[in-house]
Amino acid sequence: MSKKKKICVVAASAVIVAPMLFTTPASASSVSNGILSKIERQLSVNKILKDIERLSMDNGENKDNARVTGFEGEHEAAKYIQSQFEKLGLNSELKTVDGIDGFIDEGSSLTINNQSVTVKTLTYSQPTNQKLEGELAYAKTGTENECKEANLQGKIALIQRGSISFAEKAKNAYNNGAVGVIIYNNASGMLNGTLGKLNDSVVPTVGMSLEDGKVLVDKVNAGESVNVAMEVKTIVKPNSFSYNVVGELPAHKNIRNPQTLVVGAHFDSVSCPGANDNASGTATILELARLISQPEIKNKLQYNVKFVAFGAEEIGLVGSEKYVEQLVQSGEAQNIAGMINLDMVGVGDQVVTYNIDDNASHKITDIAHENINELGYKFGGHFNSGSSDHAPFEAEGIPSVFIQFDKDPYYHTDEDTLDKIDPQNIKETATLVLNMLMDMQEKSPNKPNKQNKKQFKNIEFENEEMPSF
Ligand code: BES
Ligand code: ZN
DSSP states (O other): OOSSOBOOOOHHHHHTHHHHTOSSOOOHHHHHHTHHHHHTOOOOHHHHHHHHHHHHSOOTTOTTOSSBTTSHHHHHHHHHHHHHHHHTTOEEEEEEEEEEEEEEEEEEEEEETTEEEOOEEOBTOOOOSSOEEEEEEEOTTOOHHHHHHTTOTTSEEEEESBSBOHHHHHHHHHHTTOSEEEEEOSSSSOOOOBOSOGGGOOSOEEEEOHHHHHHHHHHHHTTOOOEEEEEEEEEEEEEEEEEEEEEEEOOOTTSSSOOEEEEEEEOOBSSSOOIIIIIIHHHHHHHHHHHHTSHHHHTTOSSEEEEEEESSOTTTSHHHHHHHHHHHHHTGGGGEEEEEEEOSOSSSSEEEEEESOSSSOOHHHHHHHHHHHHHTOOEEEEEEOOSSTHHHHHHTTOOEEEEEEEOOTTTTSTTOOGGGOOHHHHHHHHHHHHHHHHHHHHHOTTOSOOOOOOOOOOOOOSSOBOOOO
8 A cells, every 4th residue: 555645635524423413313414514624524534644743752761661550651542531621611520540550571581401482471470589580390371280390409490381371370389499480382482471460470471482491391290400590570569549531522411311332442551662552542532522522412422432552561451450340330331322342453454353352242342344235344353352452341241342453563562663553553543433423323323314314434534644764
């Protein structure tokens, strides 16, 4: 794709969007003469890219502290997002999420008989003091008995993934004298995992691929003496906090008991720039908020629309879980008509959708699929995943969909930077969500007149140059 693409002005196309967003249908001509040209409700990909840049830039001295959960960079990003909601005139709220242990993986290394092997720090691992050296001992899947039998005193335990949690394996090994733990995968490839909580962390613990793990098991089983040197560097911030940031556009006051639509994206990151994961989704919801908050649209909404930027996603969906818990406690959960989650929408060449499973209603997913189809986007398929913020909503029975572009080779690496973002993906995502919101307006139980069928799909840009990187 040529990235420097001049988008032509198709004034009329943008015009037809309007009636669908209003409670009172307006004729195309009255709209074209007035509202839309006045509010210039065109989507600006450049604004989204600027926000991605703003969110993913280096954060002073500690460049890896981009928006890591519980650290300053994340808190600063939350305040920026709130300031943007405020600027747009949304009812905004910064909701503190307590009980967060901040953790930054500063890298780990391992050598086996002086040969280096790739490992990955488990989240919440203890650090090593300088380098840790010891003999390798194999403790199978790391149950209490297996650890007892493996004679781990002063050694580094090699344990296979499976049957019990990583934290339990590490604890069992530690209780039997191990000074370090390596957990290798039970499927091909690297093991990337978490010990769950800082409190559950007792010993330096790293993940290893199945392939490397097997080679080591064979060596130990053959009676070879295997010497391990291991180093784990971390930064922790215990008892920290995070934020969920909410920007609300209330439904028109004439709508009795309006339902709420949530459009969400997490804004925290692991220790990398996080341009795609997930400054892309965050910046896109900010632009959607800007478009929908144009008074001519805002004043006629049939749903409350809540834009929610979630914190603490990367440590286990903690922000969105807390948010849903609060919805349930206040009774508001029953009133949520749907949730759209944007996570990693800037890299890849096909749009994909996810739900946790087939249990909850797929009403919103169906609307996404209809629109993806009508817009003619390349669709990579629908999958099951609970790895993002739609999961707590879906688990509560709220119709939800997780929208993503696939596939991002820079996921959770230092290469997750602005230059990898494809503006076309951003444009397509924002267009898709706008169309979905229009459909929901159209299908709203409150809509008095359903004659106005949606005719418009692709949103065009007015005089906007596509960025050239
Ligand atoms: N954006 C990712 C999830 C993701 C990545 C989904 C690639 C599908 C493809 C998210 O921020 C993340 O990293 N989630 C964690 C799980 C979470 C429960 C801590 C993950 O997938 O490891
Ligand atoms: Zn993410």
